[in-house]
Amino acid sequence: MRLIDLTVLLDPANREKLPPALAHAAGVVAPKITYLNPAESAGKDEFCASLGCAHEDLPDGEGWGSEHLTDFSSHCGTHVDAPLHSGSRCAGEPARTISDIALDELYRPGMVLDVRPWAKGGEIITVEMLDRAIAATGRPVKQGDALLIRTGQERFTMDDAEFYNQPGMSREGTLYLTGLGATILGTDAVGWDLPFRVMNAKFRESGDKQVLWDGHKAITSREAFIVQQLTNLGALPLAGFHVGFFPMKLALCSAAPARVVAFVS
Structure with missing residues (x-):
């Protein structure tokens, strides 16, 4: 059995490729994504806010990876x-x-x-x-x-x-x-x-x-x-x-x- 993916990638970079007349429909192409990296402040801050600790308490010096998705339609991508x-x-x-x-x-x-x-x-x-x-x-x-x-x-x-x-x-x-x-x-x-x-x-x-x-x-x-x-x-x-x-x-x-x-x- 082979599995073949028929789904397009939801890449926020594609939002910028839309012609100006379709800019209002960017949410159909991909969401806006705010990336929180575990090694950076944003990932550390969210971890600490959730677990009630400080940056110096992080077990390996890192928080967690997380993403915030906004501005996308129920008709987004595939x-x-x-x-x-x-x-x-x-x-x-x-x-x-x-x-x-x-x-x-x-x-x-x-x-x-x-x-x-x-x-x-x-x-x-x-x-x-x-x-x-x-x-x-x-x-x-x-x-x-x-x-x-x-x-x-x-x-x-x-x-x-x-x-x-x-x-x-x-x-x-x-x-x-x-x-x-x-x-x-x-x-x-x-x-x-x-x-x-x-x-x-x-x-x-x-x-x-x-x-x-x-x-x-x-x-x-x-x-x-x-x-x-x-x-x-x-x-x-x-x-x-x-x-x-x-x-x-x-x-x-x-x-x-x-x-x-x-x-x-």
Whole structure:
């Protein structure tokens, strides 16, 4: 059994790579981290404050290592979206939060849908593309599958403009995959939908509000969990593996950062 990590690193340095227009969303990239080193004053001070001693009392002259994490979103890095992220109701019922989801719903057979030969930045991933990618796996989608869409976006870093110009899923494509039985939908892109600027342009041109975030909004019709910012999909076979999506257990939240690991025989 091989374990393959599909999770991006939460590195505060990436916050500085965001373009100015997205600076407000830095908490989606990584938290701010204050590092307390055991050999430095900050680590010693916290140790002493907790144990009621002075620096000269430290057993080996050191305190402890600790970190303070601030300013980060429940959608930080590789994360699992609960249905609540898409709307307050799902299929006519109150939408579930991340803490409502059982672990056995988050350990599923996986398939990689490699759409790189056809998908283009800033454009829709069509049902035809999805069908071709499914056919390439050698098996049909089964009820409860996790479908991981490989767009190729992981080749771009956050300081590359193309990182924010991902191929995106539509309402039609999302409902197509959930209609086949998929309950987890993942992508290596920064978002599941088209880039925000592209959706905004479509809305302004057509006046149709249904084009706004339609891939996510499809989840209000048929429940599934969306996972974004995956990495390392190229290390996986197209089928024949399981994936564990292990989000932090945050009460009443619409998402949580997750450690996503593939289990390959």
